[in-house]
Amino acid sequence: MSTLHPFLQVENLARAYPSPTGGTPVTVFDHVNFRIHKGEFVCVTGHSGCGKSTILNILAGLDTASDGNVFMDGREVSGPSLDRGVIFQSHALMPWLTVLENVSFAVKSRWPGWHKNKIRDHAMRYIELVGLKGAEHKKPSQLSGGMKQRVGIARAFSIEPKMLLMDEPFGALDALTRGVIQDELLKICAETQQTVFMITHDVDEAILLSDKIMLMSNGPHARIAEIVNNTLPRPRERSAIHKQPHYYPIRNHLVDFLVSRSKQFGALRDAPDAPSSPTVFDPADLIDPAASTEPEILHTPPVGKPHIHLVNA
Amino acid sequence: MKMKLSLSQKAGLLSVGLFAVLLLVWQLATLPEASTAAANVDPEYAALMGGGTASTASSFPTPAAMAQTVWDKLSDPFYDNGPNDKGIGIQLAYSLARVLGGFLLAAVVAIPLGFAIGNSRVFYQAVNPYVQLLKPISPLAWMPLALYTIKDASASAIFVIFICSLWPMLINTAHGVANVKKDWLDVSRTLEVNPLRKAFRVILPAAAPTILTGMRISMGIAWLVIVAAEMLVGGTGIGYFVWNEWNNLSITNVLFAIFMIGVVGMALDSLFGVLGKRVAYQE
Ligand SMILES: Nc1ncnc2c1ncn2[C@@H]1O[C@H](COP(=O)(O)OP(=O)(O)OP(=O)(O)O)[C@@H](O)[C@H]1O
Ligand SMILES: [Mg+2]
Numbered sequence: 001m002s003t004l005h006p007f008l009q010v011e012n013l014a015r016a017y018p019s020p021t022g023g024t025p026v027t028v029f030d031h032v033n034f035r036i037h038k039g040e041f042v043c044v045t046g047h048s049g050c051g052k053s054t055i056l057n058i059l060a061g062l063d064t065a066s067d068g069n070v071f072m073d074g075r076e077v078s079g080p081s082l083d084r085g086v087i088f089q090s091h092a093l094m095p096w097l098t099v100l101e102n103v104s105f106a107v108k109s110r111w112p113g114w115h116k117n118k119i120r121d122h123a124m125r126y127i128e129l130v131g132l133k134g135a136e137h138k139k140p141s142q143l144s145g146g147m148k149q150r151v152g153i154a155r156a157f158s159i160e161p162k163m164l165l166m167d168e169p170f171g172a173l174d175a176l177t178r179g180v181i182q183d184e185l186l187k188i189c190a191e192t193q194q195t196v197f198m199i200t201h202d203v204d205e206a207i208l209l210s211d212k213i214m215l216m217s218n219g220p221h222a223r224i225a226e227i228v229n230n231t232l233p234r235p236r237e238r239s240a241i242h243k244q245p246h247y248y249p250i251r252n253h254l255v256d257f258l259v260s261r262s263k264q265f266g267a268l269r270d271a272p273d274a275p276s277s278p279t280v281f282d283p284a285d286l287i288d289p290a291a292s293t294e295p296e297i298l299h300t301p302p303v304g305k306p307h308i309h310l311v312n313a
Numbered sequence: 314m315k316m317k318l319s320l321s322q323k324a325g326l327l328s329v330g331l332f333a334v335l336l337l338v339w340q341l342a343t344l345p346e347a348s349t350a351a352a353n354v355d356p357e358y359a360a361l362m363g364g365g366t367a368s369t370a371s372s373f374p375t376p377a378a379m380a381q382t383v384w385d386k387l388s389d390p391f392y393d394n395g396p397n398d399k400g401i402g403i404q405l406a407y408s409l410a411r412v413l414g415g416f417l418l419a420a421v422v423a424i425p426l427g428f429a430i431g432n433s434r435v436f437y438q439a440v441n442p443y444v445q446l447l448k449p450i451s452p453l454a455w456m457p458l459a460l461y462t463i464k465d466a467s468a469s470a471i472f473v474i475f476i477c478s479l480w481p482m483l484i485n486t487a488h489g490v491a492n493v494k495k496d497w498l499d500v501s502r503t504l505e506v507n508p509l510r511k512a513f514r515v516i517l518p519a520a521a522p523t524i525l526t527g528m529r530i531s532m533g534i535a536w537l538v539i540v541a542a543e544m545l546v547g548g549t550g551i552g553y554f555v556w557n558e559w560n561n562l563s564i565t566n567v568l569f570a571i572f573m574i575g576v577v578g579m580a581l582d583s584l585f586g587v588l589g590k591r592v593a594y595q596e
Binding site: 060061062080081082084085086088090092094095096097105106109110139140141159 | 497500503504505596
């Protein structure tokens with residue numbers, strides 16, 4: 001893990017849309033700065049419309065920023081790339097292809113020179129990984145919502161991207177199915193050391209999966225207001241996670257942000273000394289001050305001015 | 314015990330019943346005694362029909378005579394006794410060949426052009442006024458122009474089929490391509506799929522149901538238009554056959570030709586129905 005060169009670096013990102021009334025453009029978010037290190041699982045949460053999907057689309061190269069830069073692996077992101085796999089909220093499977101064909105389509109895009117059988121075997125490996133063996137010849141319309149989302153996951157993982165981008169991948173699923181797929185994702189990410197950027201509205205999902213949770217303030221002019229270090233030890237078990245001492249401090253902090261602080265931040269934003277770097281919350285600070293020297297916190301951005309320091313939960 | 318009939322059994326019975334009623338009405342209308350009714354016929358029309366009222370009545374066949382004609386004609390569809398006496402199979406083959414020629418030509422032009430229009434807003438807006446202007450023109454209106462420039466009757470008929478098949482295919486292809494779900498295009502962008510592969514593996518299958526609907530409409534129109542076109546250009550084909558038999562005052566043959574036009578049209582339509590089902594997908 002290199003402190004000087006993070007795997008993904010986002011600098012001063014901003015996105016404005018032309019105003020519907022023809023006036024000055026509406027800035028959805030600006031001064032967005034964050035870094036993601038190799039192998040890190042980062043979740044983003046914030047209120048609807050603050051610009052999370054827009055940020056993800058810019059990272060994917062599907063949308064372009066009005067200002068700022070994104071660097072991945074030292075190179076600037078300027079368009080879509082096989083280096084970044086995307087899992088879409090609406091699964092985005094091609095309904096005229098079977099499960100196997102959907103995944104194979106991605107595999108063939110990644111390795112055009114491969115032989116048919118090799119593509120098939122590779123695709124099957126990932127279909128098995130998400131527990132869909134036996135359903136590979138079904139069309140998406142014959143699958144349940146959870147199964148479709150799994151195919152989307154298999155497709156994104158099958159191209160072995162350097163980074164995975166997920167936009168509320170489980171938003172449309174029922175709680176039970178969501179839990180099962182989250183467990184699978186946790187397992188696959190642990191196996192593959194995948195770097196992940198994931199949008200979620202589900203606080204518990206963020207706590208279960210992530211290493212870092214980024215909190216966005218409300219738009220317009222939304223920002224990454226805080227970054228929470230998720231210090232819960234791995235491997236994590238859904239059933240036992242709430243017994244961890246850091247669990248409730250983190251959860252309360254997140255909920256508190258979403259309920260009240262995300263709005264306050266908007267009022268402070270225009271203050272002349274408003275920071276363009278987010279504050280960092282580390283539950284270890286609360287419980288064991290000695291732990292705050294752990295290396296993870298060293299590479300986080302500078303802490304902002306005291307008056308927007310979070311009120312400790 | 315009560316008999317339960319399925320929906321299609323009921324429909325089948327009703328169809329047979331309707332056919333029986335039709336035959337009965339037909340039989341009653343063509344009974345020899347009914348010739349008195351023909352006295353009301355416009356005398357000029359009667360004269361045109363070749364004389365007395367009696368011959369008018371007898372020239373419209375009874376169902377039995379009609380069945381005999383259908384049987385005779387269908388048992389030897391491919392005979393050829395010179396330009397004015399060819400089997401129905403040969404005449405239909407001429408018409409089908411013209412329709413197929415014009416239709417395929419139109420597909421070759423309309424589908425790539427529709428792709429281009431559907432992919433580009435600029436191109437769409439540039440071409441749209443022409444399409445809107447040309448689309449409502451009756452294809453037969455092109456006939457004199459075609460005869461003048463091409464100087465070949467059969468090729469002119471093919472050109473008319475080409476023109477009338479063009480618009481539905483063009484419009485549907487453009488529409489289908491323009492409405493491919495953004496998600497699928499985004500997927501192919503993130504997978505860095507090259508443009509040609511994207512066109513054939515993503516856009517074409519996504520738009521195929523819409524394109525096929527356009528082809529089905531085109532084929533339907535082409536089959537309507539070929540009869541009229543062949544009446545104009547003459548020589549061969551089912552349209553010419555109808556006109557020729559009218560000149561021969563053979564109402565039986567005209568009726569037979571009408572029936573065959575319907576049968577072939579239905580077959581063409583269901584062929585495209587089957588093709589449409591094959592490319593359909595359920596989201
Ligand atoms: N094409 C567009 N034109 C104008 N404004 C847009 C456009 N697309 C998005 N926006 C605006 O940008 C803002 C951010 O949208 P975005 O989809 O990124 O939100 P989000 O944080 O992902 O919300 P959600 O949680 O509901 O998915 C919204 O307020 C939206 O109105
Ligand atoms: Mg969104």
